Amino acid sequence: MADKVVLLGMDKDCGTRLVPVIAAAGLEPVALDWPDFSPRGFGRERPKCVLVDADNPSAQPIDQFSLGLRKAWGEYYPIVAVAASRRFRDVSALLDAGASDCLAKTDPAKLIEKKILRAVAGAVKPTADELTDELPKPLICLLVGNDRCVRLCDIAGVYAGVTPRRPSYRRMAPPDDKWRGVITSEAVDRFFVGRPAGYLLWSRFHLFRMPPPEEYSVAEKVLLSRSGPPLRAAVDRSRTPAGTDVYSIVPKEDVGAGYIACLLNSRLLDFYFNRFGGASDGRIRAKALRNTPVPRPTAAATAEMARYAALLAHFGPNPESWIDRQARDEIREQMDNAVFRMYGAGAEAMAGLAALHF
Numbered sequence: 001m002a003d004k005v006v007l008l009g010m011d012k013d014c015g016t017r018l019v020p021v022i023a024a025a026g027l028e029p030v031a032l033d034w035p036d037f038s039p040r041g042f043g044r045e046r047p048k049c050v051l052v053d054a055d056n057p058s059a060q061p062i063d064q065f066s067l068g069l070r071k072a073w074g075e076y077y078p079i080v081a082v083a084a085s086r087r088f089r090d091v092s093a094l095l096d097a098g099a100s101d102c103l104a105k106t107d108p109a110k111l112i113e114k115k116i117l118r119a120v121a122g123a124v125k126p127t128a129d130e131l132t133d134e135l136p137k138p139l140i141c142l143l144v145g146n147d148r149c150v151r152l153c154d155i156a157g158v159y160a161g162v163t164p165r166r167p168s169y170r171r172m173a174p175p176d177d178k179w180r181g182v183i184t185s186e187a188v189d190r191f192f193v194g195r196p197a198g199y200l201l202w203s204r205f206h207l208f209r210m211p212p213p214e215e216y217s218v219a220e221k222v223l224l225s226r227s228g229p230p231l232r233a234a235v236d237r238s239r240t241p242a243g244t245d246v247y248s249i250v251p252k253e254d255v256g257a258g259y260i261a262c263l264l265n266s267r268l269l270d271f272y273f274n275r276f277g278g279a280s281d282g283r284i285r286a287k288a289l290r291n292t293p294v295p296r297p298t299a300a301a302t303a304e305m306a307r308y309a310a311l312l313a314h315f316g317p318n319p320e321s322w323i324d325r326q327a328r329d330e331i332r333e334q335m336d337n338a339v340f341r342m343y344g345a346g347a348e349a350m351a352g353l354a355a356l357h358f
Contacts, residue, residue, distance in 0.1 A: 003120060004047040007031045009056040014082065014105050018051065018112065025113045027120065034060065039072035048120040051103070054081040054094060062099050078119035142343040143272050149293035149343070156222070156251040156260055158290045159215040161242035168206035170199050178202065183236065185225040185245040189317040190265050191309055193223055193234045198243060215248055216241040220257035222249040224264060226284050231273065233264035235309055247289060256302045258309030263294050266339040295342040308335040 005027045007015055015031050022029040030047065034056075039046075052065065060068075066079055081099040094102050101115050143149075152158065162182060170179070181196030188194075204210045217239045224247040225232040233249075235257045242248040251257050263269060269292065273284065295301065308331060315328045 004028045004030050004045065005116065005120070006037070006047045006050045008037055008050055009034050009053045010051070010082070011053065011056070014053065017105070018082075021109050021112050022116060025117055027116070039069060049078045049080060049116060051080045051082055051116070052099075054083045054102075062094060066099075080115065080119050142268065142340075142345055143293050146293060146344060148295050150296055151290065152249075152260070152292040152294050153290035155255045155294065155297060156249050157215070158286060159211065159248045159250065160209075160286065161244045161246045161248060162200065162211055163208040163244040164200040165206055165208065168201040171197070173199050181240055182243045183223060183238075183240050183246060184243040185227060188223050188225045188232055188234055188246060190232050191234050191261060191312040192317045193236045193238070194317075196240055211241060215250065218250055220251070222251070222257050222260045222264070223247070224249060224284070224289070228273065228284050230270050231264045231284070233261045235261050235313065247284070247286070254299075254302075255297050256306045258306035259297055259302045260294075261309050262305040262335055263339060265335075267336050268339055268343065295344075301338075301342055304338060305335070308338070 003026075005022050007018060007022075007029055010018065010031060019029045019031070027048070050069070052062065054062070062079065062081060069079070078100040080101045080103055081094040082103045082105060083094070101119055103112055103115055107115075164182075169182075173179070173181070178201055179199045180202040182198050182200050183193060184197045186194075187197050200206065219237065219239075221236050222233055223236045223242055226245045226247060249257075249260055251260055272292065273288070311331050312328060312335070315324055319325045319328060
C-alpha cells in the first residue's frame with residue numbers, strides 16, 4: 001500500500017496540478033477540506049506528509065495546526081505549506097511558524113516532487129542556501145564588498161540588554177519603587193514596542209552588569225529582538241532599559257533611529273542574516289549584528305526612512321482592518337524598494353528580484 005499524502009484545503013486548480021505529481025512519485029494523494037480533516041480519522045494509517053494551502057482564508061494557522069497534530073499523534077509530522085509564490089520573506093515566516101518546507105503553486109513538477117519526497121522521508125527544514133540559491137548574484141554583491149556600505153557599529157552603538165540575577169526579576173509590577181520596568185523580546189514587534197512585560201531590581205547587587213545611562217536613557221534608540229531571523233526592530237522613546245533577550249542600538253549623531261529600524265526590518269537584511277550565518281540556533285549574534293553592512297546615512301535617506309518608520313508604527317503590530325493591513329503592506333514594499341536603492345541596486349537588479357518574488 002502506497003504512503004498517503006494529504007492535500008488539505010487546496011483549491012481546484014492547485015489540487016488538479018498536485019495530484020498527478022504525487023501519484024507519479026508512488027504516493028497516494030488524499031484531498032480533504034478543513035471541516036473533513038481529523039487526525040483520528042486515519043487510525044493507524046497515518047499520512048506521511050500534509051500539504052496545506054497557506055492562501056486559504058479558512059485555513060488554520062500553521063503553528064496551531066502543527067501543535068494540534070503533535071498532540072493528536074504524539075510526534076512531529078511534516079507539513080508542507082503551499083503558497084501562491086515563494087517570496088523569501090513569506091517562506092521564512094511559514095518556516096518559523098512550524099512548516100517543514102514551502103512550495104509555490106507555480107513551481108515546476110520536478111521541484112514539487114523533490115520537496116514532497118524530502119518531506120515524506122522526514123528531512124529537516126531546508127537550509128538558508130537552499131532557500132536563496134535562486135537569487136541573483138548581484139544581490140549578494142549589494143551586501144559583500146559594497147563601497148557604499150559601512151558597518152552598523154560605525155554609525156551606532158550595539159549593547160546587550162540587562163541581565164538580572166534570578167531573584168531580581170518578576171513578571172508582575174511590584175509596588176516597591178526599587179523595581180524598574182524592562183522591555184523584553186515579547187514586547188518588540190516590527191516598528192512597534194509594547195509596554196514592559198517584566199520588572200527587575202535596579203541596583204548593582206541584583207544585576208550582573210549595571211548599564212550606563214547612555215545605553216538606554218536616550219531620546220531615541222532601536223530595540224532589536226535577539227530571536228531571528230526574521231528581524232524585529234522598533235524605535236523606542238520610553239528611556240526604558242532592555243532585557244537580556246533584546247539588543248539596544250543607540251544611533252550616533254546625525255543618524256536617526258528610524259533609519260536603522262527600517263534597515264533591520266527590510267527583506268534585504270533578512271536575506272543577509274539567513275544567508276551569511278548571522279543567526280545561531282535562532283539567536284542573533286552580537287558580533288554579526290555589529291558587522292552588518294549598512295549604507296552610509298545621508299540627510300535625505302535618514303528623513304525618508306524616519307517617515308516610513310513613523311507610518312508603519314502608526315498601524316501597530318496587528319491591524320484589525322484589512323484596509324489598514326493592505327496600506328501597511330504597500331508602505332513596507334515602498335520601504336524595501338528604497339532600501340534596495342540605498343544599497344545601490346539598479347533597475348535591472350530590481351526587475352530580477354521582482355521576477356523571483358523576493
